[in-house]
Amino acid sequence: MSRPTIDARDFRTALGSFATGVTVITTRAADGTPVGLTANSFNSVSLEPPMVLWSLARTAKSMPVFEQAQHFAVHVLAADQADLSVRFARSGGDKFAHVALESGIAGLPLLPGCAARFQCKTSFRHDGGDHLIFVGEVLEFDCNQRAPLIYHAGQYALSARRGEMDEPRSARMAGSFGEDHLGYLLSRASHHFYQPVRRQVHALGLSDDAYSLLSLLTLRQTMSHQDAMALLGQGANATAALLADIGDMGLVARDEAGEPRYRLTDKGRDVTLHLMAASKARESEVLSVLGEVDAFALKTLLLRLVREHSADQPDLWAEPDTAE
Ligand SMILES: Cc1cc2nc3c(=O)[nH]c(=O)nc-3n(C[C@H](O)[C@H](O)[C@H](O)COP(=O)(O)O)c2cc1C
Structure with missing residues (x-):
């Protein structure tokens, strides 16, 4: 059976309507060099055991390192860390220059100031078309209540609670403004x-x-x-x-x-x-x-x-x- 034709641009646009957080995934190469990239494919998988996943484009420069790495760290970026997201979305080069790093499990390079961090052991790698899916078991995590950075429709955005609120009221006199003016x-x-x-x-x-x-x-x-x-x-x-x-x-x-x-x-x-x-x-x-x-x-x-x-x-x- 032939596959239906899907317009790649339309598909991307449709996927972009799913608002996500933004993460930076890091690991260390065999020679000790820190490696990382921006990823919004991160997701939770299992609570018991605690597992998460993310996917990496096969064309990414960091692919050979992540394929070999036993551990990776996921950094959920805070709302004021869009500059880090931009920096780690560049391909190759020294993305860690002038970034104060902490050291995690097995020497994982950890970025400070994030909304949450998960240090993981690579459990599985699955084929995911033009991406490779990494599933990791969470060994350690830390979290604070910082506002998260959001990515929606190709743009950085902010999160705000919808809250329980009655509809804004209208003025009694026609033509006047309402409560949401x-x-x-x-x-x-x-x-x-x-x-x-x-x-x-x-x-x-x-x-x-x-x-x-x-x-x-x-x-x-x-x-x-x-x-x-x-x-x-x-x-x-x-x-x-x-x-x-x-x-x-x-x-x-x-x-x-x-x-x-x-x-x-x-x-x-x-x-x-x-x-x-x-x-x-x-x-x-x-x-x-x-x-x-x-x-x-x-x-x-x-x-x-x-x-x-x-x-x-x-x-x-x-x-x-x-x-x-
Ligand atoms: C918000 C955002 C989310 C991204 N999510 C992913 C992702 O989940 N997987 C991926 O492979 N690339 C993702 N990218 C693109 C990579 O960050 C980008 O291709 C980067 O240059 C890869 O780095 P490398 O070539 O040094 O490995 C994302 C970029 C942005 C801006």
Whole structure:
């Protein structure tokens, strides 16, 4: 019976719809050289005895070494290890340069900082078409709760829990936005986040804008009136009034040489750092509800959103001399 024709590209695309984690598999060649590659074909096989599998392309440069190796180590990469995945997906060459290695069973090269690691004894090798399937018995493993790196449709991705949640509600008035409207979510989340910090800001006699300005001054040594206007997005008079207010409170000082520039005084620095500590404590409190994995995904997506829409905004994080 003839085999149905399968378009290789379509087949790859279809396989890519199966989201996986990303691993780096390592071993040591007979001469002691560490060898490794990125693989997402890793899977669990058996709990008792503990067994896992992965498959290696017959064309891989590392094939002769893995074919001979008695042991291999599987590293489940954490979300912040995409650079390691890229490095170990290159063919041949010294992929281990400048990587701090630990030593495992039978001298297995172990990478630090992973979500999980499995040290295995090669139990079986099976034919798998253009791949060779390696089945290993797990001799040792370690695991932490780090967010895992995900691979989906040919791209690195993040995992987030779906959670049990009711459908977002709609507004009663036709044409208004619903509970999942991004603008609503961002402002509601920001309001909720800052509420306790804002209380402390106000208790010190500061306005929200004054706190923003003090925070901005921690990013720059000094700032002109013009800088403050641009960064705050306020008019000339409002900015001047704000600078005068926090000046009267002894929080900023004005350097008069040339164009006047403003900087935090010692008192201003202490007050601002105190409020920032409160803000960081609030961050820990809010994110602890989500857990580390979801917190990482949320922050990454927000950072992308902010960066992708910042082209026409002054760059708060630029070096002072290149700042707009
Ligand atoms: C996310 C990802 C998953 C991969 N999974 C596998 C895999 O399971 N098996 C495999 O043989 N190659 C896989 N590769 C490709 C190898 O990492 C790549 O061919 C590498 O260059 C092989 O190294 P080597 O030629 O030095 O042995 C994957 C690449 C990426 C980026």
